[in-house]
Amino acid sequence: MANKLSIAFILFILSGMAYTVYGFWAVDENPDIITVERFNDEEPILLDNYIGEKKTILQFVAVPCECCSFSMPFIQQFAAEQDEIEVITIVFHGRRGEIQDKFENEYKATHLYGLDLDRSIANYYGANVSPTYVFFDEAGNNLGAYPYIILDAEELEQRYDDAYKKFNNEGEA
Template identity: 45%
Template structure:
């Protein structure tokens, strides 16, 4: 009888622990209710980045990164180049993993010239399916989600070509749906 009770308690504990891990990893916590999926927290002057200020205004690339991540660090210089050279594309980097002090240190080193922020509860990253670092999520100028690219890109041309490929695929698919 005692062995059966111990097994039952162990099973209840395992189910609870599984739910706890699942809820925290995929939904940003238990009992948090509906999370705002448009506001990206900031370390800089307390100014949050609101995706609604950018979606539907021009083409948008969200870059989801972790700190530290050598692959992510590799992409930042050409992301900054795109931000300087491209008026029709808005870039936003979203940090979804890392410790705030390390993130602040790393982004001070980057000297970012475009918006970036924190999503440490992973709610926005999970919403867009960003599970690896880096992941690029593409939107068109109307705010339509074109898709995501969960890989490192070699240079700015590669990133822009990937964006254009997703853009073309989206509109080809949309055009074929009208037929």
């Protein structure tokens, strides 16, 4: 019995590893990395309308993800209280119905959000964990990513400022 459980456990681990590898490397050769799908026939979000036009934060999340759920109130607060930085939440993992329910009913999201369930955008920006924040300056420069939980709006702004300063200091060297 213990032998069968060990074999089943090993097969479970191997199948999980295979799925992970497939998800990260089985990518379309010409992925659409600028169009973020929306719900209910809403116009898609075209990232080119934001990246290179104004400071932008892409927040990559999964549903369900407790850390991501924790961040939604302050993401919306941050997006509502300032207009210098655009925040766009991109869901790269989850079931469509569950995602829609979370964003429309639980989070009552008012900021920009959409879907990347084929992971083309997430893979392009190296968002392999949830949540991951990718920062851009107004010129469209990728300032880097922060693949960890952020606790509040002040920390989000500080992480953006740190990435901005680091990018500009490296650019002068």
